[in-house]
Amino acid sequence: TQLLEQSPQFLSIQEGENLTVYCNSSSVFSSxxxxxxEPGEGPVLLVxxxxxxxxxxxxxLTFQFGDARKxxxxxxxxxxxxDTGLYLCxxxxxxxxxxxxxxxxxxxxxx
Amino acid sequence: DAGVTQSxxxxxxxxxxxxxxxxxxxxxxxxxxxxQQVLGQGPQFIFQYYEKEERGRGNFPDRFSxxxxxxxxxxxxxxxxxxxxxxxxxxxxxxDYSSGNTIYFGEGxxxxxx
Numbered sequence: 700t701q702l703l704e705q706s707p708q709f710l711s712i713q714e715g716e717n718l719t720v721y722c723n724s725s726s727v728f729s730s731x732x733x734x735x736x737e738p739g740e741g742p743v744l745l746v747x748x749x750x751x752x753x754x755x756x757x758x759x760l761t762f763q764f765g766d767a768r769k770x771x772x773x774x775x776x777x778x779x780x781x782d783t784g785l786y787l788c789x790x791x792x793x794x795x796x797x798x799x800x801x802x803x804x805x806x807x808x809x810x
Numbered sequence: 811d812a813g814v815t816q817s818x819x820x821x822x823x824x825x826x827x828x829x830x831x832x833x834x835x836x837x838x839x840x841x842x843x844x845x846q847q848v849l850g851q852g853p854q855f856i857f858q859y860y861e862k863e864e865r866g867r868g869n870f871p872d873r874f875s876x877x878x879x880x881x882x883x884x885x886x887x888x889x890x891x892x893x894x895x896x897x898x899x900x901x902x903x904x905x906d907y908s909s910g911n912t913i914y915f916g917e918g919x920x921x922x923x924x
Binding site (some may be wrong): 731739744789797 | 845864898917918920
């Protein structure tokens, strides 16, 4: 069974601080996706990483895919209250090619 | 262009009842997947359909069923509702069955079973 472990589960920080969220697995994934979900809404895709060692930047967000394609990280620089939400990592896995999600990291950025 | 649309957005059902949730994929997308997200958890895969055929099924009981129509829209049906079925049900669409395709989610249907 492929599992994705996310840490930390909860994160509460002040505006302007930096943070990193981790997504780890013992399994290899062909790609990993990061989503942000706000209360009452569906997940919104932030980025897809495909190549081991790949780094992608989206404004203040930096995503990295591990060399072995088993782990990924999301780093946010100078967090803002608008970054508040649930961050989910998901890997395409299994024999059915479905997304396997981590439990998410709930981020709260206080002004 | 419209994204993935789901209906209804919220509904309340009683234990033992049946529910039907509906989903329209992004125009041009032929694959639809359903996920269940219980409060505080990540989404769990229920079904994937492509070209009206079931292509994948997660670890859910037979009370859960789905189908895809010729226009690629989809329905998720849940029979004999239990309190534990209370969750956000997410529909996602992608171009086709290939695992390399990006998956886009709708805003979900909130089901409360009382």
